[in-house]
Amino acid sequence: MMNSFLRTGGLAVALFACASLFAATHTERFTRDFPLGIGGSLWIENPVGDVEVIGVEGSTLSVSVTKNVNAPDATSLGEGREQTQVYMGGDGKAFVVRTVVGAPPGAKWKSNVSYSIRVPRVAQVHIVAAVGERIRVAGISSAVTVKNFSADITLENIAGAVTVDTTNGDIHFITDARPAAAVQLSTINGGIEVQVNPDSNLDWIAQSISGDVRTNFPVKGRFSGNGFRGLVNGIGGPTIATTAVMGNIFMLKRGGRQDEIKSLRAVIENSGGPTIFKKTAIETPLVQGNFIYPASADIVSFNIGEIRGFANIATAAGQVNLGTVMGDVTVRSGGGPFDFGAVFGVINAHTDAGEVNVGNAYKGGEISTSGGTLQVTFSGGPLTLQNGGGDIVVRHAASSVSAETRSGDLSITLDPNSRSQRITAKTTKGNVFLAVGQRFGADVEATVLTSNDEANPIHADFNGLTIKRDQFNGKTRIRATGKIGGGGEKVELYSEEGEIRITQR
Amino acid sequence: MAECSAMRESFPLLLTESLDARSRELTHQHIESCSECGAEWLATKETWRLMEALPELTPPPRMRQRFLAEIGVEEKPVESNILSFPKRTWARWLSQAAAVVIVAGGSYLYGHRTQPVRLAPQQATLNSIQPVSIAESRVVKSSALSPNIEGRPDIENVQFIDTNPNDDEVSLSFDITQHMTVTGNRSDKSMVQLMAYVMQNEDKAQPSTTRAIDIVKQTYANSHQPEPEIAGAVARVLRNDEHEGVRIKAVDTLKTLPTATSETREALIAALKNDPNPAVRIKAVDALAKIAASGQLDQAAVDTLRQKAMQDDENLYVRTKAAEALKKLNP
Structure with a gap:
């Protein structure tokens, strides 16, 4: 038994060792030189790998290529080498260096190509690279453009115009000189660092919706919208536009002091209020008293387990998750979903975009979203729901309900013991479903406006409804009116191009 | 029972409408009240109907001569230069004989109608199934249409088209409201x-x-x-x-x-x-x-x-x- 175990284990180790042995990396290096005249341009396309371009004197373009292929076996390695190709060509005015990777879906191999290029200083440099760790361009006196998905980008001592677009990478623009040409740097999830000569004059634009903007330069300017525009040192410099949607932006003196770096909020005074947004998250399991978050232009997400008092929140955007709130809830958001667990007070909540999910609204309230599903599990007080587009669902209403959506389905289930409640449910595109208890009584007025003149869109588990049809605005209007359960509060249901269904539970 | 026998004997006369009014009425009343005679009457009518569909055949001359000889009637030779007109008596006998032959043959057929028809077993071969397609408009040959109309489907906008009055082909065009349930695999x-x-x-x-x-x-x-x-x-x-x-x-x-x-x-x-x-x-x-x-x-x-x-x-x-x-x- 023991011998068998040892043999099996030994075989497994041997197989693992063989597999490790087969896992191979192929590295191929070569360098090619080409002539590139004054005013020429270099175009680089590289889907996977690093790129370094250094400006040098002279008129020779020197391209050093390192091609790496990793594969678990010799066959895949060969395929990877075959399918990873470098093409170089052009004339004295324009030269293209391109990597072509023809990886089929499910390929076992991976490859990357790194370039280290010496280019005449006066040449324009254009780089399109998808994925890599680093892109570095230095010592170029002409225009530079870089477009990239995820590599960190460093530009050093570029005298010409610069345009950089990256999605997830950081951008570093560093120059000892005073910039003389326009610079445009933008990243979505990365940060931006600009270091320039301390004597530089710049027209600076900074935009970020959730990051901070910091500098150790003397800056004058103002906020407009969600960005800042101002002068660094003084007038007369080129425009440098920095956009880091979710990251921080630094505008720094080359060789300046770290402790002088301050947030732009502190630097700019009397600006009419900060509108550079900073994303924060407030998370706490318990708030003993009231929770007040004053009107703010910040993107703030709230995740609070319990509030013993009332909640009053105003935010530019973000999620608002409140577990239990003993008092009233008042929330205004420029966008983002709401999730309230149990609210013992009255709810007054609106979001410009996003879904709203309320567990128990014991005293009801007014809840609205400009778009997204709106759902209330239980309402114990008068409830008004409005939706700019999307479904409305009330799973258990022991109160009156007024619900309206521009388009979407409406589903309201009343407390089975409820004898009568005033219900208003309107949708301009969708269906209305109302479920009532055995003892429910109401004066019903259900209307469907439809372009299908043969439709029979009103269904009820009750007798006593009179159905009439007429033409209205070129459509067929079907109205069902009458008393159910001996009559009671008014139930008003309206649907366009849908159906109305009243069921008894 | 004796009444039934008498009534059944009058069935041929009833079929040929040879009964007087009173007998006809009595016979019909009996047929309606007696299930067995009712069934017999239906069978007789069906036999009569089948016989009507049979082609009229002229008996071969030898058979006719033999038949006439047996019943003692001599067939006179036809003179070649005179156009003969058969006597009414002869014609009546001939028609009666034909009727007997037909009734006897029909009775034989009727008596054997319940015998099972045995067919040699054959391998069933399904050549093709035409898939049903849901179409906005379709032209169907009447031969491809089942004669059974199921339920009462709504038919509107009916048009009768006879493009060529000289042939027998006509067309009937209409909109039909049909409720269809399609069942199948979700990936069909x-x-x-x-x-x-x-x-x-x-x-x-x-x-x-x-x-x-x-x-x-x-x-x-x-x-x-x-x-x-x-x-x-x-x-x-x-x-x-x-x-x-x-x-x-x-x-x-x-x-x-x-x-x-x-x-x-x-x-x-x-x-x-x-x-x-x-x-x-x-x-x-x-x-x-x-x-x-x-x-x-x-x-x-x-x-x-x-x-x-x-x-x-x-x-x-x-x-x-x-x-x-x-x-x-x-x-």
């Missing part, structure tokens, strides 16, 4: 096409397009079998429906479908760029991020998400969602 091509058609046939979809989309989502979401037709149909709803609630459902459904066609992607990109409702845009961000993350980096999807994250006048939450979606991409 015909079922997929039908689902896609129903979803886009907005005006006739009952209860509504939103319900149709819900059904499609329940049926095809997270299915292992990609259905480009379904994805395309939902994409067209997302592009074209004027109601945001419907578009929200459409984009939600697209996110769960396993297929991302170019049409799907373009519809999502268009929704993210242009849809006026922020909830649609938020869901389009999620759906596009899913597409962009599957397989190779989808440059068009990435560019649209980037553009949205950078857009100054966009809802902040949509911008944040777009940026977060891009951050999660790991090509």
Whole structure:
């Protein structure tokens, strides 16, 4: 038994060792030189790998290529080498260096190509690279453009115009000189660092919706919208536009002091209020008293387990998750979903975009979203729901309900013991479903406006409804009116191009 | 019983309408009151009907001569130069003899009608089955139509067409309302096409397009079998429906479908760029991020998400969602 175990284990180790042995990396290096005249341009396309371009004197373009292929076996390695190709060509005015990777879906191999290029200083440099760790361009006196998905980008001592677009990478623009040409740097999830000569004059634009903007330069300017525009040192410099949607932006003196770096909020005074947004998250399991978050232009997400008092929140955007709130809830958001667990007070909540999910609204309230599903599990007080587009669902209403959506389905289930409640449910595109208890009584007025003149869109588990049809605005209007359960509060249901269904539970 | 025998004997006379009025009335009353005689009467009538359908045959001359000889009638030779007119007596006898032959033959047939017909077993061969297609208009040969009309289908807009009065062919054209139930596997091509058609046939979809989309989502979401037709149909709803609630459902459904066609992607990109409702845009961000993350980096999807994250006048939450979606991409 023991011998068998040892043999099996030994075989497994041997197989693992063989597999490790087969896992191979192929590295191929070569360098090619080409002539590139004054005013020429270099175009680089590289889907996977690093790129370094250094400006040098002279008129020779020197391209050093390192091609790496990793594969678990010799066959895949060969395929990877075959399918990873470098093409170089052009004339004295324009030269293209391109990597072509023809990886089929499910390929076992991976490859990357790194370039280290010496280019005449006066040449324009254009780089399109998808994925890599680093892109570095230095010592170029002409225009530079870089477009990239995820590599960190460093530009050093570029005298010409610069345009950089990256999605997830950081951008570093560093120059000892005073910039003389326009610079445009933008990243979505990365940060931006600009270091320039301390004597530089710049027209600076900074935009970020959730990051901070910091500098150790003397800056004058103002906020407009969600960005800042101002002068660094003084007038007369080129425009440098920095956009880091979710990251921080630094505008720094080359060789300046770290402790002088301050947030732009502190630097700019009397600006009419900060509108550079900073994303924060407030998370706490318990708030003993009231929770007040004053009107703010910040993107703030709230995740609070319990509030013993009332909640009053105003935010530019973000999620608002409140577990239990003993008092009233008042929330205004420029966008983002709401999730309230149990609210013992009255709810007054609106979001410009996003879904709203309320567990128990014991005293009801007014809840609205400009778009997204709106759902209330239980309402114990008068409830008004409005939706700019999307479904409305009330799973258990022991109160009156007024619900309206521009388009979407409406589903309201009343407390089975409820004898009568005033219900208003309107949708301009969708269906209305109302479920009532055995003892429910109401004066019903259900209307469907439809372009299908043969439709029979009103269904009820009750007798006593009179159905009439007429033409209205070129459509067929079907109205069902009458008393159910001996009559009671008014139930008003309206649907366009849908159906109305009243069921008894 | 004796009455029954007497009545049955009068059946041939009743058939030939040779009974007087009173006897005829009595016979009919008996047939209605006696089940056995009623059955016998029906059988006799059926036999009579069958005999009517039989072709009239002239007996061969030798047979006729033998028959006439047996009954003691001599057939006179026909003079060649005189046109003969057979006597009425002879004609009556001949017709009676023919009637006897026919009745005897019919009785034989009737008596053996219940014997089972045995056919040699044969291998059944099904050559082809014509699939039923759902079409806006169809021309059917009457020979391909079953003579049985089931239920009472509504027929409107009836037109009678006789293109050529000199032949027997005519046409009958009409609109028919038919309620059809199609049952099949969700991945059947015909079922997929039908689902896609129903979803886009907005005006006739009952209860509504939103319900149709819900059904499609329940049926095809997270299915292992990609259905480009379904994805395309939902994409067209997302592009074209004027109601945001419907578009929200459409984009939600697209996110769960396993297929991302170019049409799907373009519809999502268009929704993210242009849809006026922020909830649609938020869901389009999620759906596009899913597409962009599957397989190779989808440059068009990435560019649209980037553009949205950078857009100054966009809802902040949509911008944040777009940026977060891009951050999660790991090509």
